[in-house]
Amino acid sequence: MLSVAARAGPLAPFVSAAAHAVPGPLRPLAPAVVHRDQKVPLDLKRPLLCRESLSGRAARGGLVASASLNAPASVRCVHNDVTVPDFSAYRRQDVQDANTSSQGSSDSRKGFSYLMTAATGVATAYVAKNVVTQFISSLSASADVLALSKIEIKLSDIPEGKNMAFKWRGKPLFVRHRTQAEISQEAQVDVSQLRDPQHDLDRVKKPEWVILVGVCTHLGCVPIANAGDFGGYYCPCHGSHYDASGRIRKGPAPLNLEVPAYQFVGDDTVVVG
Amino acid sequence: MQITKLPNGLVIASLENFSPTSRIGVFIKTGSRYETTSNLGITHLLRLASNLTTKGASSFRITRGIEAVGGSLSVHATREKMAYSVECLRDYVDTVMEYLLNVTTAPEFRPWEVADLQPQLKIDKTIALQNPQVGVLENLHAAAYKNALANPLYCPDYRVGKITSEQLHHFVENNFTSSRMALVGIGIKHSTLKQVAEQFLNIRSGSGAPGAKAVYRGGEIRKQTGDSLVHAAVVAEGAVVGSPEANAFSVLQYVLGAGPLVKRGSNVTSKLTQSVAKATSQPFDVSAFNVNYSDSGLFGIYTISQALNAGEVIKAALNQVKAVAQGGVTDADVTAAKNQLKGNYLMSVETSEGLLNEIGSESLVSGTHTSPSAAAQKIDSVATTDVVNAAKKFISGKKSMAATGDLGSTPFLDEL
Numbered sequence: 200m201l202s203v204a205a206r207a208g209p210l211a212p213f214v215s216a217a218a219h220a221v222p223g224p225l226r227p228l229a230p231a232v233v234h235r236d237q238k239v240p241l242d243l244k245r246p247l248l249c250r251e252s253l254s255g256r257a258a259r260g261g262l263v264a265s266a267s268l269n270a271p272a273s274v275r276c277v278h279n280d281v282t283v284p285d286f287s288a289y290r291r292q293d294v295q296d297a298n299t300s301s302q303g304s305s306d307s308r309k310g311f312s313y314l315m316t317a318a319t320g321v322a323t324a325y326v327a328k329n330v331v332t333q334f335i336s337s338l339s340a341s342a343d344v345l346a347l348s349k350i351e352i353k354l355s356d357i358p359e360g361k362n363m364a365f366k367w368r369g370k371p372l373f374v375r376h377r378t379q380a381e382i383s384q385e386a387q388v389d390v391s392q393l394r395d396p397q398h399d400l401d402r403v404k405k406p407e408w409v410i411l412v413g414v415c416t417h418l419g420c421v422p423i424a425n426a427g428d429f430g431g432y433y434c435p436c437h438g439s440h441y442d443a444s445g446r447i448r449k450g451p452a453p454l455n456l457e458v459p460a461y462q463f464v465g466d467d468t469v470v471v472g
Numbered sequence: 473m474q475i476t477k478l479p480n481g482l483v484i485a486s487l488e489n490f491s492p493t494s495r496i497g498v499f500i501k502t503g504s505r506y507e508t509t510s511n512l513g514i515t516h517l518l519r520l521a522s523n524l525t526t527k528g529a530s531s532f533r534i535t536r537g538i539e540a541v542g543g544s545l546s547v548h549a550t551r552e553k554m555a556y557s558v559e560c561l562r563d564y565v566d567t568v569m570e571y572l573l574n575v576t577t578a579p580e581f582r583p584w585e586v587a588d589l590q591p592q593l594k595i596d597k598t599i600a601l602q603n604p605q606v607g608v609l610e611n612l613h614a615a616a617y618k619n620a621l622a623n624p625l626y627c628p629d630y631r632v633g634k635i636t637s638e639q640l641h642h643f644v645e646n647n648f649t650s651s652r653m654a655l656v657g658i659g660i661k662h663s664t665l666k667q668v669a670e671q672f673l674n675i676r677s678g679s680g681a682p683g684a685k686a687v688y689r690g691g692e693i694r695k696q697t698g699d700s701l702v703h704a705a706v707v708a709e710g711a712v713v714g715s716p717e718a719n720a721f722s723v724l725q726y727v728l729g730a731g732p733l734v735k736r737g738s739n740v741t742s743k744l745t746q747s748v749a750k751a752t753s754q755p756f757d758v759s760a761f762n763v764n765y766s767d768s769g770l771f772g773i774y775t776i777s778q779a780l781n782a783g784e785v786i787k788a789a790l791n792q793v794k795a796v797a798q799g800g801v802t803d804a805d806v807t808a809a810k811n812q813l814k815g816n817y818l819m820s821v822e823t824s825e826g827l828l829n830e831i832g833s834e835s836l837v838s839g840t841h842t843s844p845s846a847a848a849q850k851i852d853s854v855a856t857t858d859v860v861n862a863a864k865k866f867i868s869g870k871k872s873m874a875a876t877g878d879l880g881s882t883p884f885l886d887e888l
Contacts, residue, residue, distance in 0.1 A: 253757040254739055257774040258605045258705065259730045261763035264519065264625040265548040 349472040351464075354408065362424035364413060367471060371413035371421050372459070373432075373445075374469070381430065381443040382406045388442070395455045399444040402458050410461050410471060411445040417452035432456070473831075474662040475841050480677050481651025483835040484669050486662040487827070494565045494659035495824045497557035498576045498673075499832035502647035505551045505620040505765075506683040513593065513627025514643050515554065517635050519547045520592050522556060524585045526574035531585065534571045543568045545575070548829070551613070551621055552765055555832055559824075565660055573672045576648060581637040590633050597626040604703045605774075608874045611693040612705045612770070616872035620686040621765060646681040650674060654835035658824050686768045690870035692885045702782040702877035705761055706790065706888065707772025708869030711862075713764040713837055719850055720858035721762050721771050726809035726816075727801055727859060728760035728773070728793060733812060743796070743805075744773065744789050751788035754778040758789050766837065771866050779878035783887075790888060797863035806856045814848045 287295055293304035340348070350367045352374055357363050362375040377385075385399040386406075403409050413421050413432075420436035427433030427440040429448045434441075439450030446455040461471040475485040504515045522545060525531045538545050543560030545568070556576050558568040600606045610624045627635075650673060657665045688709045711717035729742025739745045744758045756777040763770050773793065777785035820826040821844060834841055842850070873885045 251736070251738065253701075253755050253776055254737070255732045255757070256605070257731070257757045257759035257776055258609055258761055259725070259759050259774070260761065261550055261765075261770075262606060262609050262625055263548055263550050264516075264600065265546055 349470055352469050352471065353467060354469060355467050359407075364424070367412075367459075372471060373409075373411045373413045373424060373456075375409045375411070375424070375443070377407050377409055377443055379407075384430070385442060385444045388446075394447050394453065397444075397446060397455055399446075402444055402446075402455070404461070404463065408469065409444060410459060410469065412457040412459055414457070415439055415452055416447065416454040416456065417450070422456075473841060473843075475835065475839070476662070476666060477839045478650070478669065480674060481649075481653075481679070482669055482673055483654040483839045484656075484662070484665050485654065485831050485835045485841060486657040486660055486665050487831070488661055489659055491659040491824065492562055493559060493824070494562050494657065495557060495559045495828050496565070496569060496572060496655070496657040496660060496665075497555050497828050497832050498572060499654040499656060499836050500554045500556075500576070500648055501552065501652040501836050502554055502643075502680075503549055503552045504623040504625050505686065506643075506647055506681065507623045511635070511639050511643060512623060513631040514635055514639055515549060516593055516596070516625065516627040517586070517589065518640065518643065519549050519554070520589055520596060521579070521581065521586065521640065522547045522575050524589070525580050525582055527578035527580055528574045529571060534575065538568055538571055541567055545571065549625065551623070551625065553833065553836060555829065557825075557828060562659060565664075569668060573668065576653075577672060577675055579640075579644065581640040581644075583637045586635070586637045586640065590635065593627045593632045594629070597629075600626055604699065604701070604876050607695065608703045608705055608774075608876050611695060611874035611876070612707060612872060615691040615693040615874050616688060616707060616709075616770060617768070618687040618689045620684045621768060622686075645676065649676040649678050649680040651677070651679045652836075654832055654839075656828055656832040656835060658828055658831075686765065688768060688870070688872075690872045692873040692875075694874070694879050694882070694884075695876045696879050697877060699877040700779050701776055702779050702875060702879065702882050703774070703776050704782060704786055704873065704875040704877075704882060705772060705774045706786060706871055706873045706885075707761060707770040708866045708871050710762060710769030710771030710866075711764055712769055713766050716854075716858070717862065718764050718769065719854050720862040721764075721769070722813055723806060723809050723851065723854045724796070724859045724862045725760040725762040725771070726812045727796065727805050729758070730762075730812075730816075731759050741808075744792050747792035747795075748775070748785050748788045751784045752777070752781045754781050756781075756785050758785065760793075770872075771862070772871070780881050782875075782877070782879070782882040786883065786888065793863055794867055797860060797867045799860055801856065801859060801863075803856055806854075806859055809859075810851050810854065814851050817847060817851070818844055 291304075291308060293308060294301045348368055350365055350372065352363075352365065354374075354376075357374060357376045359376045360378050360381075362373050365372045365374065382399075388399070390396045390398050400406065415422050415434040415436065417434065417437055417439050420434050422432035422434040422439070422441060424432055427449075429440050429442040431440070431442040431445065431448075433439070434450065434452065437451050439452035440448050441452075441456055442448050444455075445458070447453070459471050461469050463469050473485070473487045475483065477483050502515070507514055523531055523534050526534070529537065534545070538558070538560070541560055541564035543558055543564065545556070545558050548555045548557070556572060558572045560568045606626075610626065614622045614624065616622070653673060655665055655669050655673060690708075711721045727743065729739065729744040732739040733741075742759075744760060748756055748758050754777065756775065758773060758775045761770065761772050761774040773786075773789045775782070775785045775789055821830050831841060871885055871888070873888075875882050
């Protein structure tokens, strides 16, 4: 009793195709993707032309058909049915000709690309910086607070010798129109004897106007103007005496009265803060 | 080697060779000859449908499960026989056996899965038909027979897309019955197989739908293509499987020449090649063709030649067979042919795949197993007169022919 295989003689590979539901590692594979309308890619590597290549091709026995199954998870070894789409709409004109070298245009292409990148980088950096600073500056004082932070004082309203107190940034602001006698007296004071040595002219822009923050540097009470032993200010809380320049002369305070930042705008106005 | 036949007709055969791999096959006596015109191509789809969802396992599970153990599942089919085989390492036999049984006994053929598989019929057929030999042999059978064996192995184009799940179920119900099946294993214990068979392969009893008896008619089919090589087969009715005539025809095949025996050799010892070489100097190939079915067979010659000398090649080959029929064969030739045939047979059963095929085919046909030495003896018992008579039968029998290629110079049957 002979089986088909034996009766057919040595079965040349072409008369038995194999159907493998789950191909083992050594089986040939069929294309896994089914294209309904496209041509099936065939293995066209065998031109039968000479005597030797024809040898053994004549069929000797019956067909044993074993079709290669498409197991859903089969691995494809030949991707000859994958079509690469046409990207010419996206490509540069300079490189679309397949017969010319692209080296000639490479400098201009690179230059253009780098220029565009650099310009975009600069623009992005500028925009980023603006965005970031806008967000962070929103955390700083708002306009109404900033509006409150400056005060404009009309100087002609303050007569000589008078000290006017204003509310500024929640603190009392003393603006004193000093007389000439006070100015010269303060200028003659020996700076080395002071607790907080500062010359009067260092504390004022125009000598006849001294602008101070009216908060005692000891513990924060408001000194009384035109009081004390030195013709300046006297803090009633602990007995600190300040002179007409706001410098501490006697008492527990350690520092001179603070001089805020101010600006003379025109002849008649000073903007403090 | 143990072989048991169950009362319901199922044959169980196993060979425990302690090999590290096991191979199990379910052989079923069904094939394209059992198709009718209303369900042509159904065996082709059945071949491709072996990994579809079954009652016990989904398609994904079957594939993944078999892959996970490094096994493989295949279906091999001829016109009369289908073989579902799995191969795996010994330790995983239970797993793959489960899938094999699911596939052969309990397929579900879900309509959407079947519909998705149908385009694959076309792809499979196109790949197979890349080789002109396949087309010629299909045409040869269609020309030689009126029914049954005339049905093609590959689905006809008009039937692609029309095979339904119900038809598949019906076909399986009527053909995959116990009495027409054989369960064969190599590298597995007989008791395991027997237990499995008794439990699972008992579901469809009876002998199912009987196939029609093949009626030989002898015709010719020519397919004109632009191919510069002409493939032609001229055959007459041959021997039935298992008859003493079959052995005589096999020996005759080797006397005439059945392909190169030396790798990259030029086949000079083949009588057919020698006689055709005298007739033409162009490249050609010629071989004796022999196939046996359960109620018929075909024997003849198959030639491949250049389009312009096709006639000379075919006529020279036929003249050689005529010379053998007139007694132009010596005992030495016959002995050489017998040795070649024996060598071929024995080498084919050296591999586990060939052995499985051999055991399975024989179990289906007769329920017994012939040992290789007994088969060799049978071959030896063929006498020269038997060979000559076989050749005479071919010469006197009604011929069938199939040819493909540029057929301008290819003679018709009545011109041969």
